[in-house]
Amino acid sequence: xxxxxxxxxxxxxxxxxxxxxxxxxxxxxxxxxxxxxxxxxxxxxxxxxxxxxxxxxxxxxxxxxxxxxxxxxxxxxxxxxxxxxxxxxxxxxxxxxxxxxxxxxxxxxxxxxxxxxxxxxxxxxxxxxxxxxxxxxxxxxxxxxxxxxxxxxxxxxxxxxxxxxxxxxxxxxxxxxxxxxxxxxxxxxxxxxxxxxxxxxxxxxxxxxxxxxxxxxxxxxxxxxxxxxxxxxxxxxxxxxxxxxxxxxxxxxxxxxxxxxxxxxxxxxxxxxxxxxxxxxxxxxxxxxxxxxxxxxxxxxxxxxxxxxxxxxxxxxxxxxxxxxxxxxxxxxxxxxxxxxxxxxxxxxxxxxxxxxxxxxxxxxxxxxxxxxxxxxxxxxxxxxxxxxxxxxxxxxxxxxxxxxx
Amino acid sequence: xxxxxxxxxxxxxxxxxxxxxxxxxxxxxxxxxxxxxxxxxxxxxxxxxxxxxxxxxxxxxxxxxxxxxxxxxxxxxxxxxxxxxxxxxxxxxxxxxxxxxxxxxxxxxxxxxxxxxxxxxxxxxxxxxxxxxxxxxxxxxxxxxxxxxxxxxxxxxxxxxxxxxxxxxxxxxxxxxxxxxxxxxxxxxxxxxxxxxxxxxxxxxxxxxxxxxxxxxxxxxxxxxxxxxxxxxxxxxxxxxxxxxxxxxxxxxxxxxxxxxxxxxxxxxxxxxxxxxxxxxxxxxxxxxxxxxxxxxxxxxxxxxxxxxxxxxxxxxxxxxxxxxxxxxxxxxxxxxxxxxxxxxxxxxxxxxxxxxx
Numbered sequence: 001x002x003x004x005x006x007x008x009x010x011x012x013x014x015x016x017x018x019x020x021x022x023x024x025x026x027x028x029x030x031x032x033x034x035x036x037x038x039x040x041x042x043x044x045x046x047x048x049x050x051x052x053x054x055x056x057x058x059x060x061x062x063x064x065x066x067x068x069x070x071x072x073x074x075x076x077x078x079x080x081x082x083x084x085x086x087x088x089x090x091x092x093x094x095x096x097x098x099x100x101x102x103x104x105x106x107x108x109x110x111x112x113x114x115x116x117x118x119x120x121x122x123x124x125x126x127x128x129x130x131x132x133x134x135x136x137x138x139x140x141x142x143x144x145x146x147x148x149x150x151x152x153x154x155x156x157x158x159x160x161x162x163x164x165x166x167x168x169x170x171x172x173x174x175x176x177x178x179x180x181x182x183x184x185x186x187x188x189x190x191x192x193x194x195x196x197x198x199x200x201x202x203x204x205x206x207x208x209x210x211x212x213x214x215x216x217x218x219x220x221x222x223x224x225x226x227x228x229x230x231x232x233x234x235x236x237x238x239x240x241x242x243x244x245x246x247x248x249x250x251x252x253x254x255x256x257x258x259x260x261x262x263x264x265x266x267x268x269x270x271x272x273x274x275x276x277x278x279x280x281x282x283x284x285x286x287x288x289x290x291x292x293x294x295x296x297x298x299x300x301x302x303x304x305x306x307x308x309x310x311x312x313x314x315x316x317x318x319x320x321x322x323x324x325x326x327x328x329x330x331x332x333x334x335x336x337x338x339x340x341x342x343x344x345x346x347x348x349x350x351x352x353x354x355x356x357x358x359x360x361x362x363x364x365x366x367x368x369x370x371x372x373x374x375x376x377x378x379x380x381x382x383x384x385x386x387x388x389x390x391x392x393x394x395x396x397x398x399x400x401x402x403x404x405x406x
Numbered sequence: 407x408x409x410x411x412x413x414x415x416x417x418x419x420x421x422x423x424x425x426x427x428x429x430x431x432x433x434x435x436x437x438x439x440x441x442x443x444x445x446x447x448x449x450x451x452x453x454x455x456x457x458x459x460x461x462x463x464x465x466x467x468x469x470x471x472x473x474x475x476x477x478x479x480x481x482x483x484x485x486x487x488x489x490x491x492x493x494x495x496x497x498x499x500x501x502x503x504x505x506x507x508x509x510x511x512x513x514x515x516x517x518x519x520x521x522x523x524x525x526x527x528x529x530x531x532x533x534x535x536x537x538x539x540x541x542x543x544x545x546x547x548x549x550x551x552x553x554x555x556x557x558x559x560x561x562x563x564x565x566x567x568x569x570x571x572x573x574x575x576x577x578x579x580x581x582x583x584x585x586x587x588x589x590x591x592x593x594x595x596x597x598x599x600x601x602x603x604x605x606x607x608x609x610x611x612x613x614x615x616x617x618x619x620x621x622x623x624x625x626x627x628x629x630x631x632x633x634x635x636x637x638x639x640x641x642x643x644x645x646x647x648x649x650x651x652x653x654x655x656x657x658x659x660x661x662x663x664x665x666x667x668x669x670x671x672x673x674x675x676x677x678x679x680x681x682x683x684x685x686x687x688x689x690x691x692x693x694x695x696x697x698x699x700x701x702x703x704x705x706x707x708x709x710x711x712x713x714x715x716x717x718x719x720x721x722x723x724x725x726x727x728x729x730x731x732x733x734x735x736x737x738x739x740x741x742x743x744x745x746x747x748x749x750x751x752x753x754x755x756x757x758x759x760x761x762x763x764x
Contacts, residue, residue, distance in 0.1 A: 115618075154663065155670040159611045160603040161637045169622075171615055223674075227612035235532045243531050244600035245608070245633055247542050248616045253626040254487050255540050263617050265534055274534040297526055304527045304682065308591075311681020312674035319712040343684030346713070 002029065002083040003391045004076070005384040006069060006131075008123045010209055011039050013068045016384040017081055020392055026385060030081055034068040037123075047071060051079065066126030073134050085139045085395060086131050087387040089179060091120045092229075093144035094170055099390040102128060102140040110142070116229065139398070143390045145383075148178030151220040156316075159228070175224035177205040177212050177327075179383040184326045185216055187379050191364050192322065200317040202310050205381065206329035206336065208281070211236045213306065215313035223316055225309050231267060235298075235305045237280035240270035242305075272298050282329055282336065303339040310340070314347045320374050323349055326381045331361035341376065348373030407452040409503070410751050412459040413495035421748045422447055428748040435495050440502055450507065457513045457755045458500045459550075459747070461598070462489035465541045467514070468522035470550060471754050474504060474512040482514060488541070489597055491634070513755055520549025521582075521589050528591040528682075546592035548574055552582040554750050555690045555743055558728055560587075563688060563739045570688040571679045573672060573706075574745070575699050576649045578604040581672065583679035591682055593675050599634055602671040605647050608637035609671065639664050654698050665702070672706055686713065688739040696722055696729070696744045703731070707740060714738050 007014040013034040019027045032049040039045065045062035048055070062068045076083075088102075094113060100106055107128075114121045124142075131140055157173040165171065184203050189196050196219030204213045211234045214224040225233030225241075235241045243266070251257045257265075265274075273280035275298035276288075282302065288295035314320045325337055334357045341351040350372035359365040359378055368376040408423040414432070420443055421430040433442045447453070460467065464485035472478055482500065486493045504512050521529075521544070529544045531537075552572045559567050570584045579602045583591040593601030603609030611633075619629050639647040642660040652664050680686045689707070693699045700722065707715045714737030722729050727744040 155666040158663075158667060159615070160608050160639065160641050160667065161611070161615070162632065162641050165619075165632075169615075169618060171611075173612075227614075229612055229614040231614050232610075232612040240532045240613075242610065243533070243613050244544075244595035244597055245611055245613045245616050246599045246630065247531070247596040248613050249626050249630050250487070250596070251537060251540060251542065252620075253630075259617055259620050263614075265537065266613065270533045272532075274537075275530065275532050277535055297530065298532075300527045301530060301532055305532075307681045308678035312678040315673050315677025315680070315709065316670070318709055344681070346680060346685035 001392075001395060002081070003388055003395075004083040004086045005088075005387045005391075006072075006086065006124075006127050007089045007384055007387070008065055008120060008127060010119050010123070011035075011037050013037055013065050013072075013123075013127065014384065015069075015072050016388075017076070017083055018384070018388040018391075020388070024392055026388055030076070030079070031384075032072070034062055034065075034072070037062045037068050038064050047075075049075065051081075064126055065123040066130040069127040069130040070134060073131065083138075085141065085391060086135075087391045088124055088128055088140065088142045089145055089383060089387055090124060090142040091145045091176065092116045092174060093146060094174065095146075095150065097142075097144055098147035098150075099141060099143045099394060101394065102132075102142060106142070141391060141394055143179065143387045145176055145178045146174045148182050149173075149175030149214075149221045149224055152223055156223040171228055173224070173227045174229075175212070175214070175221065176210065176226045176230050177207075177214070177224075178221070179386040180205050180326060180381040181214050181216070181221065183382050183386050184324055184379045185219055187364060188322055188324055188377055189219070191366075191377065191379070192375060194321075199321050200319055201322045201324060202313045202317070202320060203324040203326060204306060204310070204330055204340075205327045206234075206306075206325065206333070207237075207327040208329065209237055210239065211306075211327075211329070213309045213313065215316050217317055223313060234309065235275075235302045236271040237282075238268050238271045238273045240266045240274065272302060275301060282333060286333075286335060303336065306336075306340055307344075310344075311347070320347050320349070322375045322377060324377045324379055326379050331359075331378045331380050334359065337367065337376075337378075344374075349376060350374075351376055408455050408457060408752055408755050409447055409453050410457045410459075410748055410755075411496070411499050411503075412747060413461060413492045413499070415491040415495060418443070418495055418499065420446075423748055423752040424452075428746065428752070430748060435498075439499075444506075453507060453510060455511050455513060455755050455759050456500075456503050456507060457515055457751045458496050458503075459515045459517060459751065460485065460496050461492040461517050461547055462545060463516040463518040463522070464488045464545075465543075467516045468519050470516055470519040470553065471758055472514040472516065473758065474500065474514055478514065479504070488545070511759060513758055515550060515751055515754065517547045517549050518545040520553045521546030521592055524589060524591065531596070542596060544592065544595050545597075546582065546589065547594045547598050548578070548580055548582075549589070550750050550754075551692055551745050551747065552584065552589065552592075553587075554745070555692045556584055556587050558743050559688055559690050559739070559741055562728060562730055562741055566739060567688045569683040569686050570690055571676050571683070571686060572690045572692065573676070575672075575691060575693040575702065576695075578607070579649070579668060579672065581675045581679065583683055585683060591679060597634075602675065603638040603667065605649070606635045606638045606640045608633045608641075639668075649693075650695055650698055653695075653702050669702065669705055673709055676706070676710070680713070686738065688741070689715065691731075691740075691742045692745045693742070694745055696742055699742070703742065707731075710738075715740060 016031045017029040030051040034047045036045040048057045201216040212226045350369040352369040410421045412419040418435040572582045599607045716733040716736035718733040729742045731740040
């Protein structure tokens with residue numbers, strides 16, 4: 001059985017074809033990524049494919065994610081790769097589903113969830129519609145990213161707002177990066193040969209777009225830094241992370257900022273970009289830390305906020321067994337890891353600074369010093385594989401249902 | 407005799423401080439407030455000084471205690487935009503009383519001053535410079551109490567205090583990280599709404615919620631009212647939602663939930679501040695209600711076993727206002743201080759009056 005997976009970023013579209021054998025071993029047949037989707041800039045958009053040991057990059061205009069998906073489907077047809085179903089990552093399901101087949105009823109529900117994530121959700125819907133149009137008979141499913149956080153207890157997920165309002169709008173901490181965390185936690189346990197029961201893990205998903213941290217107890221999420229939306233928590237590339245809600249009112253009421261403009265500034269012009277004033281890319285910022293005070297502040301705030309979150313999760317977990325870094329910045333930026341782990345002796349973290357600098361970031365690696373009580377790991381994430389795991393289970397259910405009917 | 411004021415919208419708290427004792431009252435801050443205070447204060451001829459607590463010093467007032475002059479009055483008015491409900495009361499009260507008693511010294515106590523030296527890394531919000539230029543930064547509050555707690559802890563534990571987390575437990579629970587007497591971070595942000603939920607304030611929430619409420623038709627004023635005065639523990643417990651309602655008496659549905667949230671948030675911030683201090687030697691609790699808080703404190707400290715926190719099983723010795731809670735030989739200093747904002751203000755006022763005399 002083959003499964004095609006689509007994973008929408010705000011300006012990218014990652015895709016993979018997974019081949020699943022009867023023992024449920026997964027092999028990646030083809031993978032790739034569409035870059036700069038819907039971005040008007042100096043660099044051209046492109047789609048990159050990796051298949052059968054060869055790599056290929058095609059420059060092409062990409063107006064939206066739907067168009068990118070159509071081009072990918074065409075390419076797969078051209079190469080002759082077939083698949084049995086298509087899985088999509090859905091970001092914010094507001095607790096309605098973990099994984100579900102796409103049908104008319106579900107589409108209505110998905111459309112109602114657009115306002116919660118006005119950038120990601122419409123992009124995903126475009127991909128779903130593009131697939132339905134091109135391959136109307138092929139089953140499609142969505143897997144919700146936030147489901148991993150459904151185990152967060154009320155004391156951590158509740159916002160103390162009037163109850164009627166909470167009920168009407170569903171205000172609560174949802175959390176994100178759930179697929180990534182599911183993958184990373186499973187791989188961490190496998191790598192260390194450690195039972196999840198009784199374990200205390202803090203994982204940091206540090207992406208070039210969004211970043212978050214999670215506290216994991218017995219393999220389950222018990223708290224995470226993102227909230228009702230992806231705006232809160234850590235300092236991110238262009239998102240502010242935690243801010244006083246009243247300061248938004250101050251800026252609108254006293255200084256006349258329009259709500260739409262302010263929302264846009266907090267999501268797209270804040271974070272590293274907002275502090276440094278010149279870049280949302282932590283690599284650019286690190287290069288100028290020595291001579292630009294704003295770059296220095298941006299880098300320090302990024303590290304500082306993350307350290308605070310790790311500290312708070314250590315307190316919540318009552319100590320720490322494993323600290324894990326994942327996603328682009330998490331696996332590739334040794335300086336971020338070094339600074340974050342500095343002065344963490346109080347909770348038993350000691351980094352092997354040489355191993356940390358040497359790590360390629362392309363594979364799982366241990367970074368803790370021999371005398372460290374806490375194990376420190378980098379685990380490159382594979383959200384698409386988790387969507388694949390869900391697809392396998394769904395298809396199995398379908399086959400079971402079919403065999404019952406026959 | 408000293409006359410001291412503390413805004414607590416919709417009320418004004420005030421106190422006559424004489425010979426070490428505070429006679430404290432509260433009145434609605436309405437048309438009658440001045441007459442009420444005047445009547446209650448007695449013989450105004452005996453007043454040697456007047457003190458006003460300013461909850462938010464904005465971006466200009468950075469002194470914990472300030473002798474009021476006509477110039478400083480303008481500066482105080484400029485702070486109203488930062489915390490209108492509170493600072494407006496302070497401004498009106500000091501306007502009226504400086505006129506009423508022109509011949510004696512008047513002092514302003516600024517509760518954010520202690521945090522005006524926060525390192526940029528803690529004081530800055532990760533927003534564009536254009537927005538930061540409007541005065542948006544972390545100001546903290548309850549600085550008078552946290553600074554006082556540092557001094558108390560130093561006299562209790564001697565030279566063994568360097569990295570301290572100071573936890574104020576009350577209607578507006580908040581926490582500060584201190585190193586060598588200086589503040590490094592605090593749970594309170596631009597306004598006292600950010601941080602740990604308070605009696606009526608929502609605490610940390612996703613700011614997107616503000617925008618969603620606005621697009622559903624609520625005005626800025628209504629949203630501010632909702633987040634500042636209708637949320638927090640009031641959302642769980644209704645009218646009786648003060649700190650003592652939460653920690654005293656039998657458990658109830660909203661109460662258990664509220665207590666869990668309070669403990670959880672305190673736990674998280676102690677952890678976060680321990681991380682930025684890179685370890686901890688002193689944990690100080692401050693409250694107006696020591697006896698009632700002891701159970702809560704034991705519960706919180708029980709979760710920091712792994713940091714070497716160990717409490718003595720003894721209760722609080724009668725008659726004091728400062729208790730060493732740590733067990734013999736425990737790695738971490740833990741203390742409990744009974745705070746009284748009037749005493750703190752009176753001490754500072756008296757030392758300022760003495761300073762000015764030839």
